[in-house]
Amino acid sequence: MTERPHRDTIALEDARVLSHEAHPGSQQILRLAAPECARDARPGQFVHLRCDPRLALRRPLSIMRADPGTGSIELLYKVVGEGTRRLATRRPGETLSLLGPIGRPFALHRERPRPLLIGGGVGMPPMVFLADALRGEAGWRPFAILGSEVPFPFDPRPAQQPVIGLPAEAGAVMPLLEDWGIPNRLSSGQGFPGCFRGYVSELAEHWLAALDASARAEVEVFACGPHPMLAAVADLARRWGLPCQVSLEEYMACGVGGCAGCVVEVRTAEATAMKRVCVDGPVFEADEVFFQAET
Known part of the structure; x- marks a missing residue:
């Protein structure tokens, strides 16, 4: 998968709500009919969505899945403010103004x-989207670590695919990824059954330490999450000498580069x-964003 130009593929379309599911922890999964966005979307990109006609500013939401065949996309978001609170009330059949896909995607090597x-x-x-792009592709051997401090927006289940080097407690997976044949494990500080009790970066450290040097030389890290998590992952990659790409989460106004607010x-x-x-x-190279200023 190669990096593509991304500034000339942004479409404005009326996206129809296909389904809208509520999950614990104020999380929602929104599925939209947005054929132009679904056709061009790449892992790491996002959409800028008008949550309600009465709100002037759109909200940026990462794309979780895009299916060009059905012309649909899926978004996972958490209700944290007025915009997402109003978005959570939208029902199947309604339409939402959507700009997307936007941004520089991940680049695989x-x-x-x-x-x-x-x-x-x-x-x-973005990790689910990247995993979706990799499944069935010959030669790729991805491993995913997902973390949450609220209940996961899916029902974890015991892993069927063994992964060497992990603590015994790390035995739960996201079923969708495992059904795709992609090994994965879950992490949380909340003591959820089957989850590693700690940070995603700590679980990643266990996995990396278990690899031999030749296998470790084949690893590239891709991450998205809160800023402190990304800083820890960037430090992890730096210590192990691994390339690392991070997808940043920032508040945005225009979402298309005009306002420079992000x-x-x-x-x-x-x-x-x-x-x-x-x-x-x-998406940026981790060492471009997480660096120590010279004194």
Whole structure:
């Protein structure tokens, strides 16, 4: 899978709500008929959704699945404010104004055939989308770690695929990923049954330590989640000498690069620069974003 140009594929369409499921922890899974977005979407990209006609600003939501065949996309989000509260009231048959797909997607590299996918909270969707793109593709051997501090928006089940080097307590999986043939494990600090009790970065450390040097040289890390989690994953990748791509979560106004309201400081070859998460990202190389300023 190669990186594609992404600024000339943004479509504006009226997306019809196909289903809208509520899950514990104020989480919602929204499935939309959005054929133009579904056709062009790549893992790591997002949509900018008008949650309610009475709200001027759209909300950015990561794409969890995109099916060009059915013209549908799926989004996982958590109700945290007025916009997502109103979005949660939308029912099948209604339409939502959608801009997407937006942003720079993840880029896979054939010389690194063991992608380590790490998603935390509402950072899980890009990892599911990336896993979906990898399933059935010859040569790829992904492993996914998903973390949440609220109940997962699916029913975990015991793993059927063994993974060496993991603590015995790490025995629960996301059924969808396992059904796709992708090994995965769950992590939480809340003591959920079958979940590793700790951070996703700690569970990833166990997995990496169990690999021999040749296998570890085939690993590339992909992550999305809260900023502290991404910082920990970036540090993990740095210590193990692994390339790492992160998808950032930022508040946005326009979502298409015009307002510069979502800028982050990024290290370049010359110095540092301010980059827009919406179109220069949301995917960045981890060491571009998580670096220590020189004193």
